[in-house]
Amino acid sequence: MILFLFIYFVIIFAVIEIFVILFRLTGLKRDVSRFQVISMMTATGFTTGESELILGHPIRRKLAAFLILFGVFSLAVIISSISQFLSRGLGLREILLGAALVMLVWGVLRLNRMQRMLGAFFQRKITHQIELADLPVREVFxxxxxxxxxxxxxxxxxxxxxxxxxxxxxxxxxxxxxxxxxxxxxxxxxxxxxxxxxxxxxxxxxxxxxxxxxxxxxxxxxxxxxxxxxxxxxxxxxx
Missing domain, CATH: 3.30.70.1450 (Regulator of K+ conductance, C-terminal domain)
Structure with a gap:
């Protein structure tokens, strides 16, 4: 049971931190990013004032859509999968490998070089594909x-x-x-x-x-x- 909870929270923590980094690379402040990511994953909050910074930004909307869907399905899927593996005494290696993979993605995204590359990519997407009217007022001014x-x-x-x-x-x-x-x-x-x-x-x-x-x-x-x-x-x- 303790191992199950540990693995589950490691995966959730890593996913939260991954999306905090991604939202921050689009120009959103770290504290705002973290609160909104947790709100979207748990479907508890997503406050009106700060959520406009996400809803009014095309790239952030795509990230948010994936995160909301992940939050809806992850709890049931992860709990059932890990419980099944642990109850049968099988698949512990695969579970740990999956958790390690998520942590690896988080670690890579923490690298300054990777953040610069992703930041430049997001900026190009905004420059070439996004109309000025698509951006929230705060982003423009x-x-x-x-x-x-x-x-x-x-x-x-x-x-x-x-x-x-x-x-x-x-x-x-x-x-x-x-x-x-x-x-x-x-x-x-x-x-x-x-x-x-x-x-x-x-x-x-x-x-x-x-x-x-x-x-x-x-x-x-x-x-x-x-x-x-x-x-x-x-x-x-x-x-």
Whole structure:
């Protein structure tokens, strides 16, 4: 029984680590990758906010599809197979060989050279076969750790309320940020954004350097966070 549990957990651990590496090579953070891999294998979680990073990425979707199917069938298949072998006292060598093979794959994927090769392969697949519209917004805009994309809610006590962006931001053309659009109810305003007088309830989508955004919109972001905390709205709902 102990041997059975050990072999089973070794295989599951190795599969999890293999897919953590594969997801990380597509650009996903390690901690996010591990949680999502475990969620998909066990069908317990797969949270909405982080799962969009997988659902909106073609290569990650393929990896996820295999992982979900593996999670569905692996438990019954592995348990029945190992139990049968152990109960008959046969096939221990084959079981250990299979576990060793999975561990070998994991070990190979941990090699820096192999990770560089797979990373380059994934990048070529993205470059040649994936349309820009297929990628999630974060993949398109956030190219480095200094970039930020802020969905700024305007409240009555926001400094931007009742003003145009031209009035609120002096010499905005020289700043390393851009306002993409203003959402007012179901209407998306894309024309004359900087001359549009902002109202309570508007949402302003701002892209640029995080430092520049915080310098210009820091007070309004603080107001938004305070008001949203009081309304108990989660970050996923904000974004």
């Amino acid at each position: 956030l190219k480095n750790k200094h970039d930020a994309l802020v969905n700024l809610h305007i409240f009555q006590d926001s400094s931007l309320a009742g003003q145009t962006l031209n009035q609120a931001i002096a010499e905005h053309d020289g700043l390393e940020l851009v306002v993409l659009f203003v959402k007012r109810g179901n209407v998306v305003i894309r024309k004359n954004i900087y001359d549009t007088r902002l109202q309570e309830g508007d949402r302003v989508l701002v892209y640029g350097l995080e430092e520049a955004i915080m310098e210009i919109f820091g007070n309004d972001i603080a107001v938004m966070e305070e008001r949203l905390d009081k309304l108990e709205i989660s970050e996923d709902e904000v974004l």
